[in-house]
Amino acid sequence: MELIDGNAIAKQIVDELTVEVEQIAPPAPCVTLIRVGENPASATYVNKKQKVAAQIGIESRLLLLHESIEQGELLEHIDALNADPAVHGILIQAPLPEHLSDLVVFNRVHPDKDVDGFSSANLGRLCQDDPAGFVACTPGGIVELLKHSGVATDGRHVVVVGRSLIVGKPCALLFLRKSGMGNATVTICHSRTTDLPAITRQADILIAAAGRPRFITADMVKTGSVVIDVGINRVTDDTRKSGYRLVGDVDFEAVAPLVDKITPVPGGVGPMTVAMLMRNTVKARLAAAIA
Ligand code: GUN
Numbered sequence: 001m002e003l004i005d006g007n008a009i010a011k012q013i014v015d016e017l018t019v020e021v022e023q024i025a026p027p028a029p030c031v032t033l034i035r036v037g038e039n040p041a042s043a044t045y046v047n048k049k050q051k052v053a054a055q056i057g058i059e060s061r062l063l064l065l066h067e068s069i070e071q072g073e074l075l076e077h078i079d080a081l082n083a084d085p086a087v088h089g090i091l092i093q094a095p096l097p098e099h100l101s102d103l104v105v106f107n108r109v110h111p112d113k114d115v116d117g118f119s120s121a122n123l124g125r126l127c128q129d130d131p132a133g134f135v136a137c138t139p140g141g142i143v144e145l146l147k148h149s150g151v152a153t154d155g156r157h158v159v160v161v162g163r164s165l166i167v168g169k170p171c172a173l174l175f176l177r178k179s180g181m182g183n184a185t186v187t188i189c190h191s192r193t194t195d196l197p198a199i200t201r202q203a204d205i206l207i208a209a210a211g212r213p214r215f216i217t218a219d220m221v222k223t224g225s226v227v228i229d230v231g232i233n234r235v236t237d238d239t240r241k242s243g244y245r246l247v248g249d250v251d252f253e254a255v256a257p258l259v260d261k262i263t264p265v266p267g268g269v270g271p272m273t274v275a276m277l278m279r280n281t282v283k284a285r286l287a288a289a290i291a
Pocket of ligand 1: 091092093094095116137138166273
């Protein structure tokens with residue numbers, strides 16, 4: 001079994017971007033991060049994104065909005081950022097409070113600033129294999145992890161567990177592409193799938209994105225397969241100062257001995273999501289320069 005080291009691969013991408021950004025004439029790439037309310041996990045992720053941006057030389061701005069903000073007011077903020085030529089990328093950290101519509105909010109971001117790739121325009125571009133589009137960061141990061149680990153997807157069976165807009169669906173579209181790291185046979189499973197283990201056991205590459213702690217057990221994986229664990233679940237742990245620890249969607253201890261390659265949690269997909277956001281922001285800056 002080989003551990004896929006997301007920290008190391010993300011660092012390599014961050015180092016490459018740092019060199020690339022040094023060579024870009026001012027202004028530096030600039031991303032605005034919007035956080036609504038006080039979700040502690042979201043605060044951690046946004047802080048991490050700002051830290052890595054600073055390291056690369058990407059400017060990041062934080063727009064902190066109250067939990068109870070009306071949708072119309074949030075849309076006005078997005079419109080202002082869409083119209084601001086100094087801002088190349090806009091990201092609204094999910095999850096949003098219940099009263100806000102993900103669809104309306106994500107679709108309001110101008111497609112050329114949508115560095116998260118959640119808008120219908122960018123999902124459509126992904127469907128069309130349009131290289132001008134922005135690929136959602138977590139799915140993009142999964143593809144990079146596999147590429148850097150020497151895992152080919154051509155002709156192989158990729159099984160994605162989870163059908164979310166943020167991970168499951170774009171992941172499936174990526175592996176279906178006719179270009180590099182595509183050409184796979186893709187199956188998407190979800191909470192209504194009958195006999196899930198019978199399907200996941202067919203996976204050459206299993207993407208676990210169900211959002212359920214330790215959901216993928218040893219009987220659900222094929223010996224010698226590659227397992228990518230997208231889950232970041234907080235479970236209570238009284239032995240920790242924080243009172244919790246992070247576990248993935250895969251029962252790591254039981255599954256790891258069976259597989260060829262697997263990502264840990266933390267230190268697998270998580271850092272890649274951040275690295276891909278940075279790559280998308282640099283892409284948005286360069287595209288703005290020639291627009
Ligand atoms: N919440 C969980 N993953 C993501 C992500 O990639 N981007 C944003 N904006 N929110 C998230």
